[in-house]
Amino acid sequence: MERDEFDALLFRHAHELGATTLQGINVRNVIFEEGRAVGVRAAADDGWERDLFARVVVDASGRRCLLAKQLRMKQKDADFNQYSIWSWFRDVAPHPPGQEGMVFFHFLGLERAWAWHIPLRDGVSSIGVVTDKADFQKSGKTPEEFFDSLVARNRTFVHVMEGAKRTRPWWIEADYSYQMERVAGPGWLLVGDAFRFVDPIFSSGVDVALYSASFAHEAILRSWEEGREDAAFGDYERRVNEGVDVWYETTALFYQLQQLFGRFALQRDHRADVARSLQGNPYDPVNQARSRRLLSEMRSAYEEIISDPRNLLRPGALDPAGTRSSG
C-alpha cells in the first residue's frame, strides 16, 4: 500500500474511533503554561485561528519538527550529512520476471551513496539517489545533472532509466539525519520523524513512526493510571531511543562497508537474521537481542576485513571514522 492511501486509512480510522479530526489546519506553536504543554495554536488559510487545549500534546509533525524547533533541541547528525534527490518516473525498464513489485537498491561505487527504485501503482516508480552532501556541493552540477551523473555510475541503473520520463518535480532533502536532546517532557511527547530521523537506506521511517506512536499511546495511558508522567514518559524515551539506536548502528555499519550486507544476506547462517532484522520492530527485546548479535558479528567481520590488506572487500571499506582506509 502506498503512503497516501495508508495515511488516509489511518486518518479515517482515528475519526471512526471517535477522535475529533481536523484537516487543512496549520499548527503554529505549542502552548506552554508554567513549563507544561497544554495545547496548540492552530490556524487555517481562511483566517480561522484558535487555541486547542489537550491533556497531552503529541508532536507528529514529521521532519518539520515543530516542537523540537520551538524548544531548540534538534541536534543535526554530525556523521550523516546526506543529500537526496528523487522523483516519480514512467517508462522505466521493468523488473526481471519474478521480481515485479520488489524494491531495488543500486550501489553507485561512491562512498555513502546508493539509489532506490520503488515500483508504485499505474506504472509509476519512485527513483532517487542519496549521497554525501559534500559530493553534491563539490560536483558544481545542478541537482538534475548530479542525479544523471550518479545514474551513469551503474550499468543496471542506466538500463533502468534509459526510457524513463519524469512525471513530478524533483524533491530534494539535505541534512536530514538528526535526533533530539529530549523526546518527552511535561505534557508532551514526540513521535515519528518529529522525534528522530535516520538515513532511510533500510526503510526504517514508517517502522519508527508507527511503533513510537503506539508506545506513546501506552505511555500516556500509563501516566493517567499512575497519576504521574515522569516514569511512563522516561520509559517511552528509553524504549524508542534504544530501538532506533539499532537502526542507526545498522545504517552506520552499512556505510562503512556496503558489501558486508550482501555477504551476510547470502550466508546460510546469517540470512534469516539479516531478513528478520530488516523487517523492523527493534524495540522488542528478542528482536533487539538478535539484531545486536548480528551487528556484533558483522563488526567482527568488518574488523577482520579492514585489518587485512589482501582482503578483496578491503578497497570498499571506510575506516571507523568514515574515511577511506589506507594500505
Ligand SMILES: Cc1cc2nc3c(=O)[nH]c(=O)nc-3n(C[C@H](O)[C@H](O)[C@H](O)COP(=O)(O)OP(=O)(O)OC[C@H]3O[C@@H](n4cnc5c(N)ncnc54)[C@H](O)[C@@H]3O)c2cc1C
Ligand atoms: C529520501 C527519503 C526516502 C525515504 N524512504 C522511506 C522508505 O522507503 N520507507 C520508509 O518507511 N520510510 C522512508 N522515508 C521516511 C518516511 O518518509 C518517514 O519516516 C515517515 O513519513 C515519518 O512519518 P511521520 O508521520 O513521522 O511524518 P510525516 O509522514 O512527514 O507526516 C507529518 C505530517 O505532519 C504534517 N505537519 C507538519 N507540520 C505541521 C503543522 N505545523 N501543522 C499541521 N500539520 C503539520 C505534515 O503535513 C504531514 O502530514 C524516507 C524519507 C526520505 C527523506
